[in-house]
Amino acid sequence: MPESMPQKEITFLIDSNLDNVSLAGVAVRGICSYLSLTEADAYYLELCVVEAVNNAIKHAYGSEAGHTVEINIIYSKDGITFEISDWGEKMLPQGLPRLNFDAGNPVTIPERGMGLFIIDSVMDKVIYSSEGAKNTLTMRKYFHYKK
Amino acid sequence: MQIESIKAGDVLIVKPAEKRIDASVATEFKGKMVDWINEGNTKIILNLANVDFIDSSGLGAIVSSLKALGGNGDLVISGLQETVMGLFRLTRMNKVFQIFSSEQEAIQAL
Numbered sequence: 095m096p097e098s099m100p101q102k103e104i105t106f107l108i109d110s111n112l113d114n115v116s117l118a119g120v121a122v123r124g125i126c127s128y129l130s131l132t133e134a135d136a137y138y139l140e141l142c143v144v145e146a147v148n149n150a151i152k153h154a155y156g157s158e159a160g161h162t163v164e165i166n167i168i169y170s171k172d173g174i175t176f177e178i179s180d181w182g183e184k185m186l187p188q189g190l191p192r193l194n195f196d197a198g199n200p201v202t203i204p205e206r207g208m209g210l211f212i213i214d215s216v217m218d219k220v221i222y223s224s225e226g227a228k229n230t231l232t233m234r235k236y237f238h239y240k241k
Numbered sequence: 242m243q244i245e246s247i248k249a250g251d252v253l254i255v256k257p258a259e260k261r262i263d264a265s266v267a268t269e270f271k272g273k274m275v276d277w278i279n280e281g282n283t284k285i286i287l288n289l290a291n292v293d294f295i296d297s298s299g300l301g302a303i304v305s306s307l308k309a310l311g312g313n314g315d316l317v318i319s320g321l322q323e324t325v326m327g328l329f330r331l332t333r334m335n336k337v338f339q340i341f342s343s344e345q346e347a348i349q350a351l
């Protein structure tokens with residue numbers, strides 16, 4: 095991103111239907127392309143937003159269409175923040191997401207529950223908060239990687 | 242969801258025609274894979290050359306397909322795009338599945 099670019103922000107809403115999630119993903123990919131991020135980084139950021147929106151639809155709204163998921167994206171010189179909000183069931187407190195399995199033993203390999211692990215692995219900061227009826231998952235990625 | 246399927250001897254080659262395997266199609270994808278397995282296919286190559294995005298639901302559906310084989314046969318992957326390979330590495334699924342750069346290599350290995 096050019097050094098002189100000021101902080102910018104975009105908010106968009108989708109209905110809580112899994113068929114709409116790819117639109118949010120493609121929008122994130124477009125913004126990443128505008129910011130000249132690598133293909134790999136763009137994929138990971140799109141993936142995290144898709145996982146967060148999927149979680150909102152499946153868990154906050156019980157996969158019921160007709161509810162709003164808000165996606166707010168703020169970028170600055172230092173990094174990019176994604177805020178995914180819903181007005182459904184609150185997420186129960188969870189420990190650090192882990193992905194433990196024995197690759198040689200198919201029974202132990204997870205088929206679900208990988209979304210939060212992916213988000214936690216990719217993002218530099220992840221915060222879940224509720225204010226009134228609104229629940230927000232805030233995910234922050236710095237342009238200078240921590241690793 | 243459009244998926245091409247071709248038999249090469251006793252190997253079934255499955256190639257999704259769409260760019261995304263995500264939560265909106267994961268159940269349908271898994272259903273088709275399980276149908277092919279229930280028809281007696283035990284050597285399966287999943288060619289993901291057309292796929293540029295997989296989320297955890299799509300990945301879970303691929304794992305479910307492997308489990309549906311019940312240890313009787315193998316499901317291997319070919320044609321992974323580099324970005325999608327990143328997801329396999331992040332989740333260590335590259336240790337679960339044999340991954341080949343081409344369909345031909347996968348056929349020879351099976």
